[in-house]
Amino acid sequence: MNAIKEIAEVRPSSNQLAWQQMEFYAFIHFSVNTFTDKEWGTGAESPANFNPTEFNADQWVEVCKLAGMSGLILTCKHHDGFCLWPSLYTEHSVKNSPWRDGKGDIVREVSEACKKGKIKFGIYLSPWDRHEKTYGDSNVYNEYFKRQLSELLSNYGDIFAVWFDGACGEGPNGKVQVYDWEGYYEIIRRLQPKAMISVCGPDVRWCGNEAGHCRKSEWSVVPAELLNVEKIQDESQKIDDREFSKRISSSDDDLGSREVIKGCEKLVWYPTEVNTSIRPGWFYHAAEDNHLKRIDELLKIYYGSVGGNANFLLNIPPDRRGLIHENDAALLKRFGNTIEKIFQTNLSKGAAAAASEVMDKEHDVNNIFNKDTDKYWCTKEGTEEAVIEIDLKEIKCFDRISLMEYINIGQRIEAFRLEYMEDDTWKQFYEGTTIGYKRICCFGKINAQHIRLNIISSRWYPTISYIGVY
Structure with missing residues (x-):
């Protein structure tokens, strides 16, 4: 594909257009890790650890709305395998926790709060499961994962995004799990046809780092081979390494200029999402209560992402009470007010x-x-x-x-x-x-x-x- 007219006419799907208009939304990392003070669990944690006695999904949504966010993506299961919903396919979930006497469902309450608050709801489901014994037995585990994915996509209303990362490791049998990505996509397209499949998926591209770094020139039209980059197991994150979240590859700064795409056989519309956390970590740690990003840091990322042809996914980790901490909530309210004040008066009106x-x-x-x-x-x-x-x-x-x-x-x-x-x-x-x-x-x-x-x-x-x- 070399004709400039053909390149110019590569265009987004209706789902991609709707997603781009969302601009700014939340990532919510919340799990048993919140209570063990870890970033990555081992899978051996007891569900008894999980007990957010003041959990309030409406408070989460209210904080998001005050920040000017349009949606929320919940970590329904992280690498430790603990499920925030009472999955039929594992005992490692909220149904065996003291929270709500084992009768609660975090995913349901968050999805309903989003609907009530009129923001969109999305899910993160980690393909890597360090608790599940079939992990590494690829075919068996893939069926297990698909059943859990189907539960989430069938029982919690409209889903605007299914967010996958490529984290991958060895199972108890010493074998590396091979994910059935195409099988996962088929389920999503069938059960939630309007959902975006993000990062390890064909709809939204990862910006390449977790530090909030944004490119000077962000092209949505890029070589088709980028569709598979985050799914390459050898390059996935395998350890809880804070350096991974700071990694910025300068070789990725130009993905779509004429020089880069010259001679490419196929180009695709593959827009990018910039993700980072409001705190140093992705899960809540009390030691980080006074180490939040400053307003000017958030503004820089906002201008570089939303103002640079990307979407901004900002992580807000609830604390052990099950609430967005007061410091985070206050900062996000100030940030939302700042953005609203800057853009409330359009001086080109009547021009x-x-x-x-x-x-x-x-x-x-x-x-x-x-x-x-x-x-x-x-x-x-x-x-x-x-x-x-x-x-x-x-x-x-x-x-x-x-x-x-x-x-x-x-x-x-x-x-x-x-x-x-x-x-x-x-x-x-x-x-x-x-x-x-x-x-x-x-x-x-x-x-x-x-x-x-x-x-x-x-x-x-x-x-x-x-x-x-x-």
């Missing part, structure tokens, strides 16, 4: 725009001021450079500009500049590469009435669905 070229009347440049419609601006086919000038009608002070492409038909823009007019002269104040779903451009305060978007290069022809000035 007028002119473009160097437009395809036709249907694609008028003034479509860019309303992101809630399916209309957009574009040039004629084959025109890869263009300029949009915006008149704010009066001098206004701004330090953020949000740009969005109409990704329904592909990701096109490769390089752009932002300029403002001062004394009848255009002055550059920002230079960028990809836009994709969204690019949030951050810069020092500018006072100006006229802004210009100069699209330097694009694939086949550029599209813009929204420009917001803040």
Whole structure:
């Protein structure tokens, strides 16, 4: 695949479009590890350890909503094999814990709280199970895993994401488990056809690290071989190693430029998700109560992910009470308020725009001021450079500009500049590469009435669905 038109027309599925619009949501790591003060359990832990006496799923959802999150993904089973629902296929679950006298179901209460709070619910189910004796006997264990996966997908309402990692080790028999990924996918597609299959799956790509590192240029159109990278057993995480969460591979910084995809036989729409934890660890540890990420750190990740053509998955680990700790809740509320304040007033409202070229009347440049419609601006086919000038009608002070492409038909823009007019002269104040779903451009305060978007290069022809000035 070398023709630039073919590359430009690789596009997302309806599920991928809906997922991209979620932007920011929570990961909830909660299990027996919360009570043993471990990151990774061995599988030998007693269910008697699990007893969140003040568990309140509504509080979790409320914290997520105050942070501006659109959904929640729950670790229904981590590598230790302990199940947060009363699975029919193992005794290593909440049904043998003192919580709710063994009659409780964390997954059900969280899914119902999400529905009540009008945010989406997703599940994490670890393929690696250090408790299950059949692990390593690949065919037998795969059937066990599929039964548990089917339980979760059949009994807890709509699921927006099934999140897999590739962690893999040896079973009690000394053999390495071989996961039946295609078999897992078939069950998900059949039981929850609108669910995204994330990271070790065909719908969402891992950013490549757990440190919140974001690429300067994030392409959603990438070589098809990336679909299998996280499933390679030799490169999976096998030990509880904090260094793994800090790993950043510079060789992965460019995944979709013309140079990288040149000569690729097949390209796919495979958008990325940036995941990190609000704390140093993924599960709750009292020693980390005062070691949360700062607001400025969260903002940097937010701008790099949501504002860099990716989604942001932030882990919030509940404590032993079964509550989001007060420190985490307060920080997330401040963060949500900060984002809301920054973007509550769009200074481009009532502005007028002119473009160097437009395809036709249907694609008028003034479509860019309303992101809630399916209309957009574009040039004629084959025109890869263009300029949009915006008149704010009066001098206004701004330090953020949000740009969005109409990704329904592909990701096109490769390089752009932002300029403002001062004394009848255009002055550059920002230079960028990809836009994709969204690019949030951050810069020092500018006072100006006229802004210009100069699209330097694009694939086949550029599209813009929204420009917001803040």
